[in-house]
Amino acid sequence: MRIAVLALQGDFAEHEAIFHRLNVQTCQLRQKSDLAQPFDALVLPGGESTVQGKLLRELDMFDEIRSRIQNGLPVMATCAGSILLAQQLLDDTTVHLGTMGISIRRNAYGRQLSSFHTVGKFAGIDDVPMSFIRAPQIEFCAPGVEVLAEHEGRITAVRQGNQLAMTFHPELGSDCRVAEYFIKEML
Ligand code: GLN
Numbered sequence: 001m002r003i004a005v006l007a008l009q010g011d012f013a014e015h016e017a018i019f020h021r022l023n024v025q026t027c028q029l030r031q032k033s034d035l036a037q038p039f040d041a042l043v044l045p046g047g048e049s050t051v052q053g054k055l056l057r058e059l060d061m062f063d064e065i066r067s068r069i070q071n072g073l074p075v076m077a078t079c080a081g082s083i084l085l086a087q088q089l090l091d092d093t094t095v096h097l098g099t100m101g102i103s104i105r106r107n108a109y110g111r112q113l114s115s116f117h118t119v120g121k122f123a124g125i126d127d128v129p130m131s132f133i134r135a136p137q138i139e140f141c142a143p144g145v146e147v148l149a150e151h152e153g154r155i156t157a158v159r160q161g162n163q164l165a166m167t168f169h170p171e172l173g174s175d176c177r178v179a180e181y182f183i184k185e186m187l
Contacts, residue, residue, distance in 0.1 A: 003039065
């Protein structure tokens, strides 16, 4: 099994480190030719969605990644990655990949609360560490989108078929259980 991590910007190295702890091989997607190598799933890391979306287009990786996701490639997205997947951005007219039936608001936690750490329940796993860093909020979900985690009434993780999106970062630290969920339930 090999997991490709989009490595244009953001915390892709942390995602790779978590999969390596699980003895899962990873590869980095940095340019269009990297898409030719074999991989079984894709990670869209946190970072800055505007920059990532721009680079995906400039490097001509955008259409192929979108069609692979539409054709069922398992994808795990955190934070900025979830913004890339959302069908609607509530405070921005730009839509990036737009493959997932969620409406998302960028930087929804405001300045003071823009970064915080908590633990919460995720799809039956208790006390998962959750780091929110200038996190977006998922405000609406289309039918068929399953809510996997919430924090104080706000949706923080959702799944729609082959797509898993989170507004927090489960990859910061050493807890591997969300990555394990992705591998066991979605690959
Ligand atoms: N606020 C960032 C954005 O809009 C996302 C932050 C993150 O990925 N931690 O892209």
